[in-house]
Amino acid sequence: xxxxxxxxxxxxxxxxxxxxxxxxxxxxxxxxxxxxxxxxxxxxxxxxxxxxxxxxxxxxxxxxxxxxxxxxxxxxxxxxxxxxxxxxxxxxxxxxxxxxxxxxxxxxxxxxxxxxxxxxxxxxxxxxxxxxxxxxxxxxxxxxxxxxxxxxxxxxxxxxxxxxxxxxxxxxxxxxxxxxxxxxxxxxxxxxxxxxxxxxxxxxxxxxxxxxxxxxxxxxxxxxxxxxxxxxxxxxxxxxxxxxxxxxxxxxxxxxxxxxxxxxxxxxxxxxxxxxxxxxxxxxxxxxxxxxxxxxxxxxxxxxxxxxxxxxxxxxxxxxxxxxxxxxxxxxxxxxxxxxxxxxxxxxxxxxxxxxxxxxxxxxxxxxxxxxxxxxxxxxxxxxxxxxxxxxxxxxx
Amino acid sequence: xxxxxxxxxxxxxxxxxxxxxxxxxxxxxxxxxxxxxxxxxxxxxxxxxxxxxxxxxxxxxxxxxxxxxxxxxxxxxxxxxxxxxxxxxxxxxxxxxxxxxxxxxxxxxxxxxxxxxxxxxxxxxxxxxxxxxxxxxxxxxxxxxxxxxxxxxxxxxxxxxxxxxxxxxxxxxxxxxxxxxxxxxxxxxxxxxxxxxxxxxxxxxxxxxxxxxxxxxxxxxxxxxxxxxxxxxxxxxxxxxxxxxxxxxxxxxxxxxxxxxxxxxxxxxxxxxxxxxxxxxxxxxxxxxxxxxxxxxxxxxxxxxxxxxxxxxxxxxxxxxxxxxxxxxxxxxxxxxxxxxxxxxxxxxxxxxxxxxxxxxxxxxxxxxxx
Numbered sequence: 001x002x003x004x005x006x007x008x009x010x011x012x013x014x015x016x017x018x019x020x021x022x023x024x025x026x027x028x029x030x031x032x033x034x035x036x037x038x039x040x041x042x043x044x045x046x047x048x049x050x051x052x053x054x055x056x057x058x059x060x061x062x063x064x065x066x067x068x069x070x071x072x073x074x075x076x077x078x079x080x081x082x083x084x085x086x087x088x089x090x091x092x093x094x095x096x097x098x099x100x101x102x103x104x105x106x107x108x109x110x111x112x113x114x115x116x117x118x119x120x121x122x123x124x125x126x127x128x129x130x131x132x133x134x135x136x137x138x139x140x141x142x143x144x145x146x147x148x149x150x151x152x153x154x155x156x157x158x159x160x161x162x163x164x165x166x167x168x169x170x171x172x173x174x175x176x177x178x179x180x181x182x183x184x185x186x187x188x189x190x191x192x193x194x195x196x197x198x199x200x201x202x203x204x205x206x207x208x209x210x211x212x213x214x215x216x217x218x219x220x221x222x223x224x225x226x227x228x229x230x231x232x233x234x235x236x237x238x239x240x241x242x243x244x245x246x247x248x249x250x251x252x253x254x255x256x257x258x259x260x261x262x263x264x265x266x267x268x269x270x271x272x273x274x275x276x277x278x279x280x281x282x283x284x285x286x287x288x289x290x291x292x293x294x295x296x297x298x299x300x301x302x303x304x305x306x307x308x309x310x311x312x313x314x315x316x317x318x319x320x321x322x323x324x325x326x327x328x329x330x331x332x333x334x335x336x337x338x339x340x341x342x343x344x345x346x347x348x349x350x351x352x353x354x355x356x357x358x359x360x361x362x363x364x365x366x367x368x369x370x371x372x373x374x375x376x377x378x379x380x381x382x383x384x385x386x387x388x389x390x391x392x393x394x395x396x397x
Numbered sequence: 398x399x400x401x402x403x404x405x406x407x408x409x410x411x412x413x414x415x416x417x418x419x420x421x422x423x424x425x426x427x428x429x430x431x432x433x434x435x436x437x438x439x440x441x442x443x444x445x446x447x448x449x450x451x452x453x454x455x456x457x458x459x460x461x462x463x464x465x466x467x468x469x470x471x472x473x474x475x476x477x478x479x480x481x482x483x484x485x486x487x488x489x490x491x492x493x494x495x496x497x498x499x500x501x502x503x504x505x506x507x508x509x510x511x512x513x514x515x516x517x518x519x520x521x522x523x524x525x526x527x528x529x530x531x532x533x534x535x536x537x538x539x540x541x542x543x544x545x546x547x548x549x550x551x552x553x554x555x556x557x558x559x560x561x562x563x564x565x566x567x568x569x570x571x572x573x574x575x576x577x578x579x580x581x582x583x584x585x586x587x588x589x590x591x592x593x594x595x596x597x598x599x600x601x602x603x604x605x606x607x608x609x610x611x612x613x614x615x616x617x618x619x620x621x622x623x624x625x626x627x628x629x630x631x632x633x634x635x636x637x638x639x640x641x642x643x644x645x646x647x648x649x650x651x652x653x654x655x656x657x658x659x660x661x662x663x664x665x666x667x668x669x670x671x672x673x674x675x676x677x678x679x680x681x682x683x684x685x686x687x688x689x690x691x692x693x694x695x696x697x698x699x700x701x702x703x704x705x706x707x708x709x710x711x712x713x714x715x716x717x718x719x720x721x722x723x724x725x726x727x728x729x730x731x732x733x734x735x736x737x738x739x740x741x742x743x744x745x746x747x748x749x750x751x752x753x754x755x756x757x758x759x760x761x762x763x764x765x766x767x768x
Contacts, residue, residue: 011435015437021425022425022427034420040593043405045703046703048405078622081621082466082622116611216424216625217627217628218594218595235473237473240496248467249469325435328437
């Protein structure tokens with residue numbers, strides 16, 4: 001499939017961790033809800049409302065199923081940023097009155113998790129930001145050692161958005177459960193890519209993004225455990241939708257699309273993962289064979305099937321992306337991609353700044369083909385060769 | 398459902414064709430608007446075009462627009478973001494304003510539902526603490542249009558900031574952010590014929606607003622989160638159409654007034670609430686003494702007509718309206734239904750409504766000549 005969005009140029013999209021194309025099956029499922037089936041799902045007095053409510057509840061079940069949750073444990077939000085803000089600030093604020101004042105997270109978390117914790121710090125909470133190992137993984141012992149009697153919540157992501165590494169959720173969940181501490185995981189990059197189970201992993205709060213798993217933008221969810229019940233203070237108040245945890249009219253078409261995206265991902269996850277791992281290996285090996293001085297950031301095994309994060313010695317990432325502009329790549333998080341600061345994630349791994357400046361994220365996904373990978377290898381290898389030959393003046397061309 | 402008559406536009410409106418096309422086009426675009434590559438830049442351009450369209454609807458500058466997930470988020474952001482602890486709200490505000498500021502001082506309204514400007518002036522005079530005043534432009538249940546510009550002038554003289562919830566008014570009457578003289582103004586896409594899941598807060602230039610959602614620094618650090626590209630683009634198209642079709646929206650008042658006259662002729666005891674004051678052209682709050690709203694909406698539903706018993710929010714049951722209570726009409730509030738028209742309404746909808754309504758009151762034995 002050719003991903004559109006860039007006129008007719010033959011540009012290959014390899015930025016699936018920034019956003020994924022909306023799956024055509026998802027678009028088809030949503031379309032009727034933008035036209036004849038337009039009701040407000042909270043309208044209780046006519047069939048337009050009932051039809052929309054049915055659609056929203058079907059979607060809720062589809063989303064719940066992909067993480068082993070019950071439908072009523074799913075709170076729909078506008079996206080993972082809102083889910084993370086709601087989980088972290090909501091849990092901390094609720095338990096403040098009960099003598100809890102400590103939150104634990106890690107240095108490589110997404111910006112919205114770290115910023116939410118910073119908000120809490122301004123409100124008087126203690127925040128512990130844990131270091132990670134050079135492979136990007138966090139030691140469960142480090143988490144366990146950080147917990148004290150006043151710890152409300154541990155927030156550790158499932159999969160990193162830049163380097164793709166997968167944290168040991170089940171171990172961390174066990175450590176938290178033993179201490180009676182809530183465990184939140186930002187699973188925006190992981191849901192639909194790797195198997196997750198909130199029971200087996202002892203997760204109390206889990207954030208999901210729709211547009212990272214081929215669903216529409218503007219949509220997400222927070223899983224909120226019911227047994228034992230996880231209590232939150234809402235971010236928005238109003239009509240009392242979503243059991244009072246998130247007021248506002250639910251966007252029916254977005255719920256439907258998100259639900260369909262989860263159903264497709266759940267069905268295809270194993271095969272898709274295998275396919276992506278093979279493509280990623282092809283890309284990695286192809287680049288290693290053609291280019292010297294390539295190093296991988298993050299653990300080679302414990303990572304998302306569709307993620308590679310590489311350094312190219314002596315080359316600045318911006319120069320490489322400019323030279324290989326027929327491949328849509330990024331330096332890391334899209335949120336900070338316009339910034340020239342080296343990635344804080346790579347810094348946390350201990351990657352020196354000069355190497356971090358040369359790091360590129362390759363995000364592969366559902367519509368990436370073998371032929372595209374071979375083309376990418378050619379284009380990136382040619383770009384690196386040209387840059388290494390021509391020195392630093394190339395970016396200005 | 399195509400055979401039925403939809404008269405609940407204040408709950409949500411069908412998506413306008415131009416907005417549906419814009420959404421459909423954007424759904425097949427791939428690109429995170431924060432990404433620097435071509436896909437990201439294309440998404441960014443589409444969002445900035447929509448920002449201009451939404452800004453035009455409120456007659457303000459594009460840089461004043463902060464996109465949100467909807468009206469509720471916009472209202473919550475406005476009430477929490479200024480840092481003002483003292484908040485005054487009218488008694489007839491939407492639940493998302495009342496619930497977002499549970500400790501707010503409540504400004505009374507008169508029997509027509511208009512906020513009492515003398516009460517506002519008095520409240521601001523007795524206490525000099527920096528305040529935020531929140532007054533809606535038009536009420537969602539009655540359509541009553543508030544004297545926002547006058548209220549804002551009073552508030553500003555007292556050094557207060559002003560927020561206006563314009564969710565129901567946008568696209569139904571002309572909006573002018575500067576003429577209203579407010580600092581913050583909330584908008585919702587789906588009430589104007591755009592998609593659900595998008596909205597905006599208009600923020601006056603120079604006003605410092607603390608974000609509620611933190612993260613990637615989108616929307617100039619006032620609202621984090623990957624932008625909802627199709628939602629925003631659809632909002633832009635709907636705003637553009639609504640702005641250019643305000644004349645058509647104004648003409649809905651003819652049908653609405655005719656409907657009210659006809660039901661009044663059938664049953665003189667029926668009352669069109671607040672008909673004596675300027676209202677949104679599309680909205681009618683009809684009070685039928687002795688016939689509960691629940692009975693009415695069920696009877697009308699059986700006749701294929703979709704109306705509501707008030708606002709569409711999620712209490713799950715029909716509760717008497719706080720709006721009518723505040724107007725001193727608590728004793729009859731349970732008998733009121735809301736009829737709201739919109740861009741896809743037709744003249745025959747009115748005929749079908751009146752026929753079904755007549756049938757209903759006849760069967761209920763309310764007509765003097767029922768024998």
